[in-house]
Amino acid sequence: MRIGELSEPTGTPRRLLRYYEEQGLIVAQRAANGCREYDERFVDRVLQIRGLLDAGPPTRIIKQILPCLDKPRVIHFADATPEMLGTLELERDRMTARIECLTRNRDAVAGYREVVRNNRRTEDG
Amino acid sequence: MRIGELSEPTGTPRRLLRYYEEQGLIVAQRAANGCREYDERFVDRVLQIRGLLDAGPPTRIIKQILPCLDKPRVIHFADATPEMLGTLELERDRMTARIECLTRNRDAVAGYREVVRNNRRTEDG
């Protein structure tokens, strides 16, 4: 697929697909005429990037953790350094912190919404 | 407490505390000399704001959902509009989506890390 065909199912502007490539998040093949060439796996990859970007981590971090997300799992032996282990631990913990923060607040929002909604129904509906 | 005393325990630059106030996220009292005055509840409030900002929602949204997070729960009757109910539902769902995305990816990172770590120990430790 070409960039337009990847843009459509992912709801991602072409501009951003090129940006993600510039940031090293995705690597596209090139056709003879210079056009970027993608296969279907890029759809999920791009959606994953967008989801993560919306949930906190910047591209710099996402680039580091993307290799962890391949299925089937491919181990990059260069990752077996103490630095990389530390990075993975740090980012894992940051993500956990975000999850907990979001969960707390989402539950509060949901609870509040329920109360307001019930008041509406019983008060002057 | 004054702005410096709120800045320290929250790890938040004074600049940002003023910024959050400008965005309507917090409202400080003013002393006779013009200094902002906070009480202890602002510590948690600021930490909550920072956590949310780091996890996706922009200040505009955070401002809307902050009133939902007060304990004990205070219902703002102006919130009983269909628009507000819709907003709360939308943001709740967005937060849920972020939680799911982060959880999936965090688990992948954690799993990858474990494998790399074990390889290290058994390979050439």
Add this chain to the structure above:
DNA sequence: TCGGACCATCGCGTCGATGTGATGGAACTG
């Protein structure tokens, strides 16, 4: 062969969240 649809690169603009520094006032302290 020409017009349109796609692609390329490049550069500038925007927007939200921050950093940084200039300038000045109030309060404490030597």
Add this chain to the structure above:
DNA sequence: CAGTTCCATCACATCGACGCGATGGTCCGA
């Protein structure tokens, strides 16, 4: 009184994610 430290406001800079337009190339069908 001078110096230090806190505070105030205000303006400008930065940075990452993204929007948008200019310009030009390839390919395809009328």
